[in-house]
Amino acid sequence: MFREHYPRVLAFVLRRTDPVRAHDVVADTFTAAWRHFDRLPVEPLPWLFRVARGCLANELRTDRRQARIVEKIAGHGVEPAPDHALSVIADAGLRQAMARLSPADREALLLIGWEGLDNQTAATVLGCSAVTFKVRVHRARRRLARLLESADREGIASGSPVPRRRQVSGLGKERSA
Numbered sequence: 001m002f003r004e005h006y007p008r009v010l011a012f013v014l015r016r017t018d019p020v021r022a023h024d025v026v027a028d029t030f031t032a033a034w035r036h037f038d039r040l041p042v043e044p045l046p047w048l049f050r051v052a053r054g055c056l057a058n059e060l061r062t063d064r065r066q067a068r069i070v071e072k073i074a075g076h077g078v079e080p081a082p083d084h085a086l087s088v089i090a091d092a093g094l095r096q097a098m099a100r101l102s103p104a105d106r107e108a109l110l111l112i113g114w115e116g117l118d119n120q121t122a123a124t125v126l127g128c129s130a131v132t133f134k135v136r137v138h139r140a141r142r143r144l145a146r147l148l149e150s151a152d153r154e155g156i157a158s159g160s161p162v163p164r165r166r167q168v169s170g171l172g173k174e175r176s177a
Contacts, residue, residue: 001040107126
């Protein structure tokens with residue numbers, strides 16, 4: 001199981017955090033898998049993705065807690081850590097639009113676009129039904145399209161060149177570039 005799924009789980013985590021933390025999260029994920037080995041589903045990849053998401057959430061909560069402590073000690077604000085997962089998106093407009101989406105919308109789109117999961121598998125990762133996930137993706141795509149159209153309108157108003165239509169890879173929607 002480890003040899004078969006380690007590369008995909010590592011890639012999944014690397015798109016969501018920095019390389020040092022990613023290896024720790026993947027180690028924690030497979031540690032949990034070994035602890036629950038007798039209860040793993042026949043196809044463990046969605047389960048592994050779900051555990052990895054939980055480990056990442058725990059890491060983020062720890063970071064926020066530590067930042068609050070540092071802030072309290074230092075007496076001033078702490079800059080938030082950059083979202084490394086979005087840095088791999090080449091298009092600046094898309095990156096900005098994705099950053100403006102809620103974390104739930106962004107995760108739904110990334111599970112489909114980056115991870116290449118189908119609705120049923122992605123729903124398993126998020127712990128919801130396939131129908132619920134399909135609705136989430138539909139709404140997230142609509143919100144992303146609105147954000148991209150808004151950015152395009154702002155670009156036209158500021159004198160930028162007129163955008164051309166193109167397909168947003170993996171997200172199933174056209175947008176102006």
